[in-house]
Amino acid sequence: MNTIEIKNLHFSYNAGEEILKGLNLTIDERSTAIIGQNGAGKTTFVKLLKGLLRPTEGQILFNGQDISKQTVATLAKDIGLIFQNPNDQIFKNTVLDEVMFGPMQIGMSKDKAKEVALKALDMVGLKGTEKINPYDLGLSERKMVSIAAIVAMDTKVVIFDEPTIAQDYMGKKRIQAIMKELQRQHKIVISILHDMDFVAETFDRAIVFAKGDALLDGDVKSVFKEKDILEKAYLEQPYTMQLCYELGYKEAFLNPEDFVAYKKANQ
Numbered sequence: 001m002n003t004i005e006i007k008n009l010h011f012s013y014n015a016g017e018e019i020l021k022g023l024n025l026t027i028d029e030r031s032t033a034i035i036g037q038n039g040a041g042k043t044t045f046v047k048l049l050k051g052l053l054r055p056t057e058g059q060i061l062f063n064g065q066d067i068s069k070q071t072v073a074t075l076a077k078d079i080g081l082i083f084q085n086p087n088d089q090i091f092k093n094t095v096l097d098e099v100m101f102g103p104m105q106i107g108m109s110k111d112k113a114k115e116v117a118l119k120a121l122d123m124v125g126l127k128g129t130e131k132i133n134p135y136d137l138g139l140s141e142r143k144m145v146s147i148a149a150i151v152a153m154d155t156k157v158v159i160f161d162e163p164t165i166a167q168d169y170m171g172k173k174r175i176q177a178i179m180k181e182l183q184r185q186h187k188i189v190i191s192i193l194h195d196m197d198f199v200a201e202t203f204d205r206a207i208v209f210a211k212g213d214a215l216l217d218g219d220v221k222s223v224f225k226e227k228d229i230l231e232k233a234y235l236e237q238p239y240t241m242q243l244c245y246e247l248g249y250k251e252a253f254l255n256p257e258d259f260v261a262y263k264k265a266n267q
């Protein structure tokens with residue numbers, strides 16, 4: 001089983017202003033959502049996992065090996081990060097070249113890279129767009145290109161930074177299906193999210209970041225039950241849960257499907 005162990009992780013951009021203050025966590029193959037108010041340190045944390053930043057103190061162990069001092073190039077085979085803004089990631093002139101780039105960088109032949117790129121494009125719903133310039137696509141499709149570019153690399157860890165931004169209902173459903181498929185392949189799936197309903201419907205575990213530490217950590221339902229603590233972190237419960245509590249139910253459901261199933265079974 002793949003694991004990432006975070007031990008006493010500290011990080012500062014500027015001396016005297018700690019962004020992460022001794023974080024301790026173990027991330028496993030349960031899909032993990034990282035939530036928390038703006039500026040809580042979520043993006044900083046995933047950049048540390050990807051090797052884009054170096055901890056000021058502490059360790060990041062991937063399958064037991066300390067990766068906190070490894071280069072981005074060495075880590076690229078194992079850890080994929082899909083940026084919040086696809087424009088920060090995409091630089092090739094065609095969709096196919098963009099998605100083939102990562103696989104070729106980690107040593108795949110051109111033929112193999114093309115094969116995995118076409119498969120990844122199919123998975124994100126962009127079959128047939130291979131020759132298009134990514135910047136001629138809309139933002140939501142460009143985000144899918146950036147997802148395909150990481151999926152094609154077949155890394156053991158796939159990190160998403162705000163994947164649902166600019167996605168409509170169908171786009172969110174597709175991202176949910178991609179995450180479930182990656183999890184089925186025993187990859188570690190981590191995502192930063194602001195959409196609590198999406199978290200409730202998609203993830204096994206949620207970690208609430210606040211003031212440089214994990215304020216809450218547990219299965220999604222137990223985390224979302226902690227209304228008062230969530231409020232301190234400026235987070236809302238998922239809408240279905242809010243509705244259940246407002247209606248006086250003791251049992252609160254994470255999503256409409258579970259609520260409706262309960263109602264039908266108890267009519």
Ligand SMILES: Nc1ncnc2c1ncn2[C@@H]1O[C@H](COP(=O)(O)OP(=O)(O)OP(=O)(O)O)[C@@H](O)[C@H]1O
Pocket residue numbers: 013014019036037038039040041042043044045
């Ligand atoms: N390159 C940088 N130099 C200095 N400070 C930075 C830098 N990047 C981020 N910060 C600061 O670090 C803190 C944490 O930022 P970070 O982007 O990790 O938060 P976040 O939880 O991802 O927020 P958001 O939800 O808005 O993306 C913020 O106060 C931010 O202003």
